[in-house]
Amino acid sequence: MHETAAAPPLISIRNLSKRFETPRGTVHAVRDVSFDIPRGSITGLVGESGSGKTTLGRALLRLIEPSDGQTFFDGIDLNTLGAGAMRAMRRRMQIIFQDPVSSLNPRMRVHEIIGEGLRAHGLGDRRKRRDMVAGLLAEVGLQPDHMSRYPHEFSGGQRQRIGIARALALEPEFIVADESVSALDVSIQAQVLNLLLEIRDKRNLTMLFIAHDLSVVEYLCDKIVVMYLGRAVEIGDAGPVYRAPAHPYTRALLSAIPIPDPERQANREILAGDIPSPLSPPSGCVFRTRCAHALETCARGEPGAHAVSANHTAFCKRIEELA
């Protein structure tokens, strides 16, 4: 929010909204979300299922068309680009999916999967593409002679590495990792996370890491955006957000992280109830129906951005009283 660093952020999201019209009414999946993703950073986007974090990731890549707002990529407003210009821009931004099974076409060989982007953008001939695929396979820790196999011949972790190689093939500057390790075993998760960190350092990538597992996000991310019911509720650098969460929702989320020490009793803030229906979100602050600190005033008017410190903002009216 308050970028004071000299380099402008790679991505600036401004008032992004995505509405879905359903037979039962309008679902505001993402509502008026604004934040920046600094160059070379890994920004974590966290929230429960239904918080809109996946929709936000898709809308920012224009895999779905946003209803409102702007997404600036290196200063270019993506939502004003025509189909041809957008296709050309796709080289610079990629996505890694959650499900390592359904994200790879079962009828394509690995070299076709990883080389698809190269082919789509007319890069290299058939032989050159194969060489590039071999290099990518080595980079993600697979054998180059795996390229003639089909996805079903690989384990979940290996498939996720294929998905990462596919995203890297076009040498993008920015990658959205959508719950990219949550479908994997914990031991494999660590390997894949370390691979992502390694690649980020080597290629100076900027990433948006979407997750619901806060311990994973803490390990990986420089900056955190917490979402609840389609809205950003807290945005800040990872250190301050983890050490001193300002929004009651973030506090509850962080207190839910298991502590690997049986002697210590966790001081849990248990959230009552479920996330409300996005068809009829609560008035005012969307979190007030589950917030232990909600007052009457929380139902009236949306909570604006309240600066907690430099580079740390929370969307809560009672932030000073609760600090």
Add this chain to the structure above:
Amino acid sequence: MSASALADEPGFLEALFARRAVLVSLIVFLVILAAVILAPLIAPADPSAMSVRNRLAAPGGDYWLGADAFGRDVLSRLLYAGQVSLTIGCGVALVASVVGIVFGLVAGFFRRLDGPVSRIVDAMMAFPDILLAIALVAILGGSMINVIIALSIVYAPRIARIVRASTLVIRELPFVEAAQALGSSTGFIMINHVLRNIVSPIIVQATFIFAYAMLAEAGLSFLGVGVDPSTPTWGTMINEGRQYIDQAAFLIFFPGIAISVSVLCLQLIGDGLRDALDPRIAKEL
């Protein structure tokens, strides 16, 4: 494309031939196919050579399967007629598949075209097959090409419906979204991501259409609205033999057997393919 897709199925042939009936059907059908293709070499007589002396000759002797009202050899006519019947069946299966795939992909991929295309498909499927075919042949005129066109129009909606339904499922899968994120064109996504994954159900349905088309062709020829009557088909042979049913029942018996056996084999092969290509059933076998 289809061959590689089939070969990928683990244990595909084992699953296919786990049912003895499928193996037998395939062998019988291949024998029929070979006999029909090799008709010029193996037919004992010229199929149109008449011999008034031998009219309605009973099976046996020089005429293995008897002779018709003009004294023409039934076996030779059966083999040559099979060329027409199988060509029409095969042609319809191919043309209907191609047309059905195009319409199905378009309907499944472009939401705006889905309504109109699907309504046309529904309307065509509401017509009784044979009536629609008769009407179309009446409009187009009776020739082998026109019969293939007419029957393809009749059966293409079945393929289109399957392709549309499968496309709607597959286009929502993450690998299609990945292709969009990579910047692949819609045409590439349709062929390489969607079509490659629905080859199996199309092959199964095409096999059934092969069988339906042969039956429909026989029906059209029997009714006299099929191909030019001077070309023998199994349907016209039954139609011509009908008048002599009390003196020479074999005239309708042998072409009837030819149709029944071919169609039965194709149906059983189609059943077997469906079971073998469906991983859930294939495992149980």
